[in-house]
Amino acid sequence: MNVSFEAGARLRIDKWLWCARFFKTRSLAAEAVERGKVQVNGQGCKNSREVKPGDTIVLEAHQQRWELVVKGIVGARGSATIAQALYAETEASQARRREEAELRRLNVEPASRLQGRPTKRDRRQIDDVRG
Structure with a gap:
């Protein structure tokens, strides 16, 4: 896998996010960019925006917010170890x-525990409360 750390190397932001394994598919990465969840160097961007080593990316995805500095560009998606070499996350992030x-x-939300039908045990507890 050819990873480029040179300042002249460039790659579309949606493809870079996919190669860096922040998204499972390139279309999910493109959708995040279109929805304004990605900023490059403090500015909103489009999918065609090219990133290069040294650029700062702020990404909101999967209920988390990352602040990244692009370290490298790769031509195709590779292993997780290669993906981790493509960026550095800031200490504050x-x-x-x-x-x-x-x-x-x-802080687990109470509603997240009450999904689906009650179990037999739950049903007995409900019946005991009702009398």
């Missing part, structure tokens, strides 16, 4: 994502 993950872990 890492700290914020850790805090948000901890908050999500501690």
Whole structure:
């Protein structure tokens, strides 16, 4: 796999996000860019926007927000180890994502536990409450 760390290398933002494994498909990456979930160097962008090493990307996806610095460009999607070499996440972004993950872990929404039909045990508890 040919990874380029040169300043002259360029790649479309949707393809770079897909190659860096932030999205499973290129169309999902393109949709995120179209919805304004991606900024390059502090500005909104279109799918045709080319990124190069040194660019700063702010990405909101999967209920998380990443601040990334592009380190490399690759011609095709490769392994996860190659994908991790394409970017560096800022320290502030890492700290914020850790805090948000901890908050999500501690504050489970009650509605998320009450999905589907009640179990036999749940039904007995409901009957006991009703009398």
